[in-house]
Amino acid sequence: MTSTTVRAPAKINLGLSVGPLRDDGFHELATVYMALDLHDTVRVSLRDDDQVTVAVHADADGRAESTAVPLDADNLAVRAVEMLRSAAGVTTGVDLMIRKVIPVAGGMAGGSSDAAAALVGANAELGLGWSREALAELAADLGSDVPFLLHGGVGIGTGRGEQISPVLSRGRYAFLVVVASEGLSTPEVYAEFDRLEPDPAPPHVAPELMSALRGHDAERLGEHLTNDLEAAALSLRPELDRVLQIGVDAGALAGIVSGSGPTCVFLLEDDADAQQLTAELWSAPGCADVIHTHGPASGARIIA
Numbered sequence: 193m194t195s196t197t198v199r200a201p202a203k204i205n206l207g208l209s210v211g212p213l214r215d216d217g218f219h220e221l222a223t224v225y226m227a228l229d230l231h232d233t234v235r236v237s238l239r240d241d242d243q244v245t246v247a248v249h250a251d252a253d254g255r256a257e258s259t260a261v262p263l264d265a266d267n268l269a270v271r272a273v274e275m276l277r278s279a280a281g282v283t284t285g286v287d288l289m290i291r292k293v294i295p296v297a298g299g300m301a302g303g304s305s306d307a308a309a310a311l312v313g314a315n316a317e318l319g320l321g322w323s324r325e326a327l328a329e330l331a332a333d334l335g336s337d338v339p340f341l342l343h344g345g346v347g348i349g350t351g352r353g354e355q356i357s358p359v360l361s362r363g364r365y366a367f368l369v370v371v372a373s374e375g376l377s378t379p380e381v382y383a384e385f386d387r388l389e390p391d392p393a394p395p396h397v398a399p400e401l402m403s404a405l406r407g408h409d410a411e412r413l414g415e416h417l418t419n420d421l422e423a424a425a426l427s428l429r430p431e432l433d434r435v436l437q438i439g440v441d442a443g444a445l446a447g448i449v450s451g452s453g454p455t456c457v458f459l460l461e462d463d464a465d466a467q468q469l470t471a472e473l474w475s476a477p478g479c480a481d482v483i484h485t486h487g488p489a490s491g492a493r494i495i496a
């Protein structure tokens with residue numbers, strides 16, 4: 193039996209500017225995404241019947257929270273395969289096996305990335321030959337950040353985050369990711385944003401952030417990391433303030449809540465800082481894990 197294995201990267205938002213709530217229930221965004229080396233793995237194989245199934249496996253490096261991933265038609269990777277099959281007019285059954293490493297409900301788009309990887313893997317296994325652009329159109333209907341996860345690297349996201357302009361970025365950056373023991377719901381964080389910020393300005397990307405990326409200047413990048421959802425995440429999870437403080441006091445260039453949280457991400461000067469900082473961050477309240485990783489990384493890619 194053949195299978196296709198696809199790497200599904202996590203993302204962070206180096207800048208996340210949130211504008212007004214639109215009539216469709218989404219917020220207008222201007223965000224700078226970066227894909228990270230931290231990744232799930234999605235294996236796609238065909239079945240003899242017409243079912244689409246998913247199993248989730250967390251091995252030695254996998255996160256325990258994988259038990260929170262839905263295993264039915266609500267799973268975004270299953271929906272991705274269903275959508276692709278129906279658009280392509282095929283009914284062949286598909287098994288998905290997801291090895292979970294990206295924190296679940298952590299603001300790092302793990303579910304969206306699994307869906308992007310499922311699109312890439314099912315496209316190959318079913319022999320459809322769709323282009324990445326064609327897959328990206330389906331991706332936007334699955335979730336606002338799914339198109340970026342197909343793309344990877346660094347990209348500016350506008351609209352509700354689904355319209356991607358690639359950014360050429362030089363060099364790599366080192367990060368520590370602090371995983372919280374309990375996730376946060378993205379819609380609840382946006383609702384809290386609306387409560388705290390009833391009349392937000394139109395969203396924008398800070399030119400200083402882009403120029404720090406162009407110059408591969410980690411220190412300047414650290415000065416210009418922003419997240420408009422951070423106040424809402426801190427309001428729902430006050431202990432995150434302490435997590436951010438511990439990382440910065442221990443020598444990180446900067447710390448921000450990742451997307452809608454509660455994962456916190458710290459930018460490091462270089463890898464030499466990682467060990468000491470990791471030890472200090474383990475003492476942070478609600479910390480379930482500390483992961484040393486790098487970005488940018490490629491989007492959903494076939495690895496076997």
Ligand code: C5P
Binds near residue numbers: 220334335351382
């Ligand atoms: O697009 P996605 O399914 O990931 O969005 C999940 C939820 O996050 C939406 O239902 C909405 O509540 C919120 N959201 C938003 N504005 C965006 C993206 C997401 O309000 N641009």
